[in-house]
Amino acid sequence: MPRASNAHILVAASALLIIGCGSDPADDDGATAGSGGAGGGSTSSNGGGGAGGADSLPGVDTTVTPFEATHFYFTGDDNKRVNDAEATFPDEGLYERIILHVSLDCPDGGCDPWDRVASLGIVSAKGTNGEPDTEIELARFITPFHVKAAWDIDVTDLRPLLSGTVTLRGFIDTWVGPGSPYGDGWLLTASFEMTGGVPEKRPVAVIPVWNRTSVIYGDPAKAIPGQVPAAEVTLPAGASSFALRSLITGHGQGNADNCAEFCDREHTLTVGTAAHTQLVWRDDCETTAAPNQQGTWQYPRAGWCPGADVLPWIVDVTADISGGGSATFGYDVEAYENTCRPDSAVCTGCTLGTSCEYDGGAHTEPNYQVSTLLIAYE
Secondary structure (H helix, E strand, O other): OOOOOOHHHHOOOHHHHOOOOOOOHHHOOOOOOOOOOOOOOOEEOOOOOOOOOOOOOEOOOEEEEEEEEEEEEEOOOOEEOEEEEEEEEOOOOEEEEEEEEEEEEOOOOOOOOOOOEEEEEEEEEOOOOOOOOEEEEEEEEEOOOOOOEEEEEEOHHHHHHOOEEEEEEEEEOOOOOOOOOOOOOEEEEEEEEEEEOOOOOOEEEEEEEEEEEEEEOOOOOOOHHHHOOOEEEEOOOOOOEEEEEEEEEEEOOOOHHHOOOOOOEEEEEEEOOEEEEEEEOEOOHHHHOOOOOOOOOOOOEOOOOOOEEOOOEEEEOHHHOOOOOEEEEEEEEOOOOOOOOOOOOOOOOOOOOOOOOOOOOOOOOOEEEEEEEEEEEO
């Protein structure tokens, strides 16, 4: 795969890209500040367990629908970019398949015309003393340009989180709403279709390694290991195999190499001394995203497409985890310096012809949105 920035096809389309998924990560109300669970170098217990008890019989087929045509919008005075819903999942029973059905429809005033980051997660702890809530991200998707869309996402391995009564949180990074000439936002429907039966691998615990956090890329003063500290995770007793499930997407444009939305970069997850590397890049947008969009939806991007769900990066790490009671995980991205940033010694490489100042539109700070879960299997 060529390591190009795709800047040559994007300069002409920059007017279509100045609002949307390249927005300032500081405005992203859906991201949990800092790491949760085992983040920040702390030790986490397997508090994400719950469905791995003594029950060993197939559960009853059921569908849980926490959101049904729920309106997500922003008007300035009324912020509904985040909506919570209580949902009750079966406490017992095995499920061979759990499919999260997600659909976006247009309100009467039309869909948001821009591509926006969106997610569904579980509120695992309420914040205190002004701290944000702790959220465990289940799925991430990107809204299409001005048309409706729908996806089916396999979350079977997340069954330990989907047990009992929980608070689901939906987030869409929209900045339009009723009264806006640019549309009324989005109507979100999300349901979990649970099919009883014995899964191929039975998950017994789901443990947050890093809850969703924004990672600045290309600033020498902000090293990635400092932003995403190594995480030591306490392993659940009795588990025989393990996998990491990561959601990683790049955002920000107009920078050197047009990072991080339009540059392909290798990302590395470490388990102890073992390293797993993958190119975070999506070049199948024309065939996998919602069709008939406006804008630049066919262009390759860093781990996502407008109008598509974000595909998790799943790594079997069983061989990397010794027989001890804990494991240490790390995250990094290949070296890069953004020379089109406000404090660069020499301002150069600004892909879309801007200055080195970030302007919230054609030039936004490069960043990755990262979340990782450790799944333990029986």
